[in-house]
Amino acid sequence: MKSSDKIGWAVTAEKLMVDKTLPLAVDDGSARLRVYPHEMERKIQKKDSLVEDAYKVLKASILDGTLPAGYQAVEHRIADQLNMSRTPVHEAVIRLQHEGLVRVMPRRGVQVLPILASDMIEVYQLLVAMEGTAAMLLAKDPDRAQASIQMLEDATSQMERALDADDLRGWARADDQFHRVLVNESGNRRLAKMTATLIDQAQRARAVTLPFRSVPRMSVQEHRIIISAIRAGDQIGARAAAEGHRTRASGEIIKAIGRL
Amino acid sequence: MKSSDKIGWAVTAEKLMVDKTLPLAVDDGSARLRVYPHEMERKIQKKDSLVEDAYKVLKASILDGTLPAGYQAVEHRIADQLNMSRTPVHEAVIRLQHEGLVRVMPRRGVQVLPILASDMIEVYQLLVAMEGTAAMLLAKDPDRAQASIQMLEDATSQMERALDADDLRGWARADDQFHRVLVNESGNRRLAKMTATLIDQAQRARAVTLPFRSVPRMSVQEHRIIISAIRAGDQIGARAAAEGHRTRASGEIIKAIGRL
DNA sequence: TTATGCGCTCTTGCATACCAGATAACATTT
DNA sequence: AAATGTTATCTGGTATGCAAGAGCGCATAA
Numbered sequence: 001m002k003s004s005d006k007i008g009w010a011v012t013a014e015k016l017m018v019d020k021t022l023p024l025a026v027d028d029g030s031a032r033l034r035v036y037p038h039e040m041e042r043k044i045q046k047k048d049s050l051v052e053d054a055y056k057v058l059k060a061s062i063l064d065g066t067l068p069a070g071y072q073a074v075e076h077r078i079a080d081q082l083n084m085s086r087t088p089v090h091e092a093v094i095r096l097q098h099e100g101l102v103r104v105m106p107r108r109g110v111q112v113l114p115i116l117a118s119d120m121i122e123v124y125q126l127l128v129a130m131e132g133t134a135a136m137l138l139a140k141d142p143d144r145a146q147a148s149i150q151m152l153e154d155a156t157s158q159m160e161r162a163l164d165a166d167d168l169r170g171w172a173r174a175d176d177q178f179h180r181v182l183v184n185e186s187g188n189r190r191l192a193k194m195t196a197t198l199i200d201q202a203q204r205a206r207a208v209t210l211p212f213r214s215v216p217r218m219s220v221q222e223h224r225i226i227i228s229a230i231r232a233g234d235q236i237g238a239r240a241a242a243e244g245h246r247t248r249a250s251g252e253i254i255k256a257i258g259r260l
Numbered sequence: 261m262k263s264s265d266k267i268g269w270a271v272t273a274e275k276l277m278v279d280k281t282l283p284l285a286v287d288d289g290s291a292r293l294r295v296y297p298h299e300m301e302r303k304i305q306k307k308d309s310l311v312e313d314a315y316k317v318l319k320a321s322i323l324d325g326t327l328p329a330g331y332q333a334v335e336h337r338i339a340d341q342l343n344m345s346r347t348p349v350h351e352a353v354i355r356l357q358h359e360g361l362v363r364v365m366p367r368r369g370v371q372v373l374p375i376l377a378s379d380m381i382e383v384y385q386l387l388v389a390m391e392g393t394a395a396m397l398l399a400k401d402p403d404r405a406q407a408s409i410q411m412l413e414d415a416t417s418q419m420e421r422a423l424d425a426d427d428l429r430g431w432a433r434a435d436d437q438f439h440r441v442l443v444n445e446s447g448n449r450r451l452a453k454m455t456a457t458l459i460d461q462a463q464r465a466r467a468v469t470l471p472f473r474s475v476p477r478m479s480v481q482e483h484r485i486i487i488s489a490i491r492a493g494d495q496i497g498a499r500a501a502a503e504g505h506r507t508r509a510s511g512e513i514i515k516a517i518g519r520l
Numbered sequence: 521t522t523a524t525g526c527g528c529t530c531t532t533g534c535a536t537a538c539c540a541g542a543t544a545a546c547a548t549t550t
Numbered sequence: 551a552a553a554t555g556t557t558a559t560c561t562g563g564t565a566t567g568c569a570a571g572a573g574c575g576c577a578t579a580a
Contacts, residue, residue: 133389
């Protein structure tokens with residue numbers, strides 16, 4: 001199979017182009033000065049750079065399987081599809097390479113990497129450590145936990161509803177949400193950012209294996225255990241619960257990948 | 261103080277240029293084939309890309325304090341100093357930004373970020389989790405540990421010798437080496453790579469605070485505890501020892517930074 | 521002298537152009 | 551026909567060119 005076919009992400013790219021034309025926040029003069037520089041940055045980056053656009057589109061396409069493992073394309077073609085020049089694509093691709101999603105083979109194009117069982121072992125070992133820490137940090141800080149617990153519970157309830165409706169994708173989405181909230185609310189931004197990358201990879205693996213494995217009702221229950229430990233301020237318990245949850249899930253995923 | 265002065269890394273850059281002209285390994289036909297692919301890659305990447313060069317030089321300069329926090333420069337000037345165009349510098353800078361070492365302010369140049377106590381809290385929380393996991397993994401795999409233990413012991417002895425000679429920098433270097441070996445030998449490449457970034461940040465903080473704090477002889481002792489737990493295959497113990505070590509060090513560093 | 525507004529400059533982000541090197545097809549020779 | 555040498559082409563890495571926007575200074579007016 002030659003790799004010169006058209007690519008399937010044109011739609012996503014177009015949607016994204018539209019988003020970029022959203023009106024920016026304008027200073028109407030009524031606002032008080034002394035905007036926190038932090039907040040200002042937020043407002044400014046409303047308009048993503050092209051690099052960011054390319055990165056997001058490519059990453060999303062890889063994660064949801066639109067660009068399957070083994071897919072290969074040259075930067076120039078990708079740039080055409082995204083209506084931009086090679087420069088931003090090049091930078092985005094390099095970023096994806098650092099995250100382990102693609103590799104660029106000199107003079108052979110960029111290639112979407114396959115999901116290896118060994119990769120998932122690594123990813124889950126890290127998720128165990130990261131989310132264990134996140135749960136512990138949340139349990140340690142009751143004030144912060146207060147607000148977070150609601151989000152965690154919502155995500156878990158959502159999972160339960162999706163399960164009852166036999167909505168596997170909905171379940172997966174809600175499960176992802178739970179884990180992202182867990183690390184985002186930990187108060188450690190580095191932890192949140194690093195773990196996000198890991199969750200991405202896990203998500204990709206799950207997208208592929210989802211049809212092949214039974215959905216564990218157990219995950220809902222385990223999430224609730226984590227939540228109640230956090231609520232109780234039980235650092236050790238929260239950590240152990242989060243670790244146990246990911247450790248168990250790890251086994252299932254890796255078994256499922258082996259079956260592919 | 262205007263920021264248009266010449267920069268101090270010219271030397272480093274030049275040294276690097278020289279290194280690049282070193283004779284590459286040439287295949288004279290006499291060498292036996294079957295070089296380990298790992299080693300081969302090493303050889304090939306002898307010639308780094310310019311992006312890599314820029315990245316390494318800048319990073320090293322930041323870590324060792326040559327480019328102090330608050331330092332500001334524009335990409336063009338950096339490119340001149342490194343004898344390359346803006347493109348590779350631009351990419352390298354973006355990489356450093358993702359690692360949290362610099363930030364690029366839209367039309368004000370790139371700025372070396374200060375070391376905040378809050379950053380170090382985050383970094384050390386993660387180091388605790390990562391190195392704890394690494395130690396556990398090593399303890400779990402006696403075969404792998406076999407070879408690694410020697411390296412860990414060497415680094416620790418080196419620390420001890422440096423302490424006896426009142427060589428603070430030597431001690432710091434050896435300590436770094438210990439921690440890098442620990443994660444590199446864990447068998448989890450992702451863990452190794454992610455932790456390397458964290459160690460870099462910790463190293464930078466220590467470079468600044470080194471003169472202000474008493475060197476803990478304790479660290480040698482703690483390292484030995486970690487090593488013996490690994491040797492004994494005691495996963496729980498190894499993890500606890502590694503965690504405890506970084507947790508204690510965390511307190512000292514953060515106190516030292518506050519004193520700056 | 522101070523305040524206000526206009527424009528110049530400077531810098532980044534992106535596009536385009538260029539180059540080196542590797543691959544692959546083709547030709548040539550045996 | 552097979553093997554080997556040669557050349558054309560293609561691709562990523564790098565350089566350069568261009569445009570847009572933010573800051574700063576200068577001029578002008580009060």
